[in-house]
Amino acid sequence: MKRKIVFTGGGSAGHVSVNAALIPEFQKNGWEIYYIGSRDGIEKSIITANFPEVQYLSVPVGKWRRYFSWKNFSDPVLVMKGFLEARRFLKKIKPDFIFSKGGFVSVPVVSAGRSLKIPVIIHESDYTPGLANKLVFPFSKAICTTFKETGQFLKGNKSIHVGAVLREGIFQGNAGKGRQLCGFTNTKPVLAVMGGSLGSFKINNLIEQNLTELIKHFNIIHFCGKGNVNGALRQDGYAPFEFVNEGLFDLVAAASIVVSRAGSNSIFEFLALKKPMLLIPLSAKASRGDQIINARSFEKAGYCRVIEEEQLTDELFLKELSYLSRNRGQIQKRMSQEKEFKRTNEMYELLVNQIDQQPDNRAL
Incomplete structure (x- = not known):
């Protein structure tokens, strides 16, 4: 039986x-x-x-x-x-x-x-x-x-x-396929932006406001959430998606740096894949504050940078991305030591x- x-x-x-x-x-x-x-x-x-x-x-x-x-x-x-x-x-x-x-x-x-x-x-x-x-x-x-x-x-x-319990598929992603799926043809590093399963208005708006500056330095994969893709912004080097099932692991594999909320399952997967993170946790005003605690624990370990919503500005956002770009190798070295x-x-x-x-x- x-x-x-x-x-x-x-x-x-x-x-x-x-x-x-x-x-x-x-x-x-x-x-x-x-x-x-x-x-x-x-x-x-x-x-x-x-x-x-x-x-x-x-x-x-x-x-x-x-x-x-x-x-x-x-x-x-x-x-x-x-x-x-x-x-x-x-x-x-x-x-x-x-x-x-x-x-x-x-x-x-x-x-x-x-x-x-x-x-x-x-x-x-x-x-x-x-x-x-x-x-x-x-x-x-x-x-x-x-x-x-x-x-x-x-x-x-x-x-x-x-x-962390890891999905087997995350280790099977192919970065080349991910770049191809997005139509990226240059060698600029890839910035993957995720606002959670339903998307984040604040993060989406942040990317749209800074897209001209960001695209100078990165190819951008943007997971916007259902119904949140702004078709008018489509251009070379910017690939917006609502929600992805097939090909998700390839897209994540292609990322050099990740901008994300701070849900535990996601950030541990990024850690396992050695993807330096800029975490923008869900505000305590809209949650019990668990994402802030998750993010600060990762920041203490040296795996990420954190900006809380209340302190989020365009200038700080770009500054922290620049920091991650400059220190990417050092951060990945720390990440490679994590065995949890x-x-x-x-x-x-x-x-x-x-x-x-x-x-x-x-x-x-």
């Missing part, structure tokens, strides 16, 4: 990427795989597009906003509906365990799993745990962390530092070993 796993997590690409990296390992080892996500979140488009053989199930999702919203009063009803729907799915599937990447869709799924005594392992990518993972942490058998420092924010001994990575086959073995150990009745 096939073993079964349920993955959950969503709301942003960062809450899906580790799941997407691990799914092929479970497929290779003959598991029956299910994914429980939201009805219209980014996790649905990523999983159904890349893994059509995975059975995708959707539940209602509520969330807690860090600002006043009347939805904070109605969304608990959605959470309860999500719990009941997830419980119905899980009773039918009877999985060996649930692997949760976080995001608010994971709360009803993990809670339902706990009510059915299904083992749960959760994963935290950021330096400090997100709210959803904090809520479901008591229901888990273990929590796997990317940053070793994350354990200090978690009670008990359930924290397992695993380092785990390949997907190693992570698979760790997860299966955890589940096959004697269950911890307190977690179940």
Whole structure:
């Protein structure tokens, strides 16, 4: 009889990427795989597009906003509906365990799993745990962390530092193909600009305002986000994209320097590929500040430069890019010493070993 796993997590690409990296390992080892996500979140488009053989199930999702919203009063009803729907799915599937990447869709799924005594392992990518993972942490058998420092924010001994879980495909990118895909024919270094899975208005605007100056020094790959490509700006040396699946690894391989938000999964992949970074983390006004902490930890290690949104100016932006260009070799040398990575086959073995150990009745 096939073993079964349920993955959950969503709301942003960062809450899906580790799941997407691990799914092929479970497929290779003959598991029956299910994914429980939201009805219209980014996790649905990523999983159904890349893994059509995975059975995708959707539940209602509520969330807690860090600002006043009347939805904070109605969304608990959605959470309860999500719990009941997830419980119905899980009773039918009877999985060996649930692997949760976080995001608010994971709360009803993990809670339902706990009510059915299904083992749960959760994963935290950021330096400090997100709210959803904090809520479901008591229901888990273990929590796997990317940053070793994350354990200090978690009670008990359930924290397992695993380092960054890397998609196998990132090491298969071909820089020449990436340049060809963009139509770059000169030898200028390539600046890759990413504003997160949904794009960033602030970063997009920054690039558009400085495009004339930037294109003097770089070829530019610009991941703008859905619906954000400005066709009027297309020109030699500037290649804008909405969102890329096929060819993404080739485009990243072509980059000499990356401008990015500071989501943990992305910046660890850039680190593994030795791509010096200029990080512009999501403001604390629009988030819990996790990206700022991620970015500052990388800056302390000498892997990047950081500009917080409130201090962002055209002049500072160009100055920091110039610094990265001049010191690129030195930064890459530091990056080459970083070993905090785990390949997907190693992570698979760790997860299966955890589940096959004697269950911890307190977690179940």
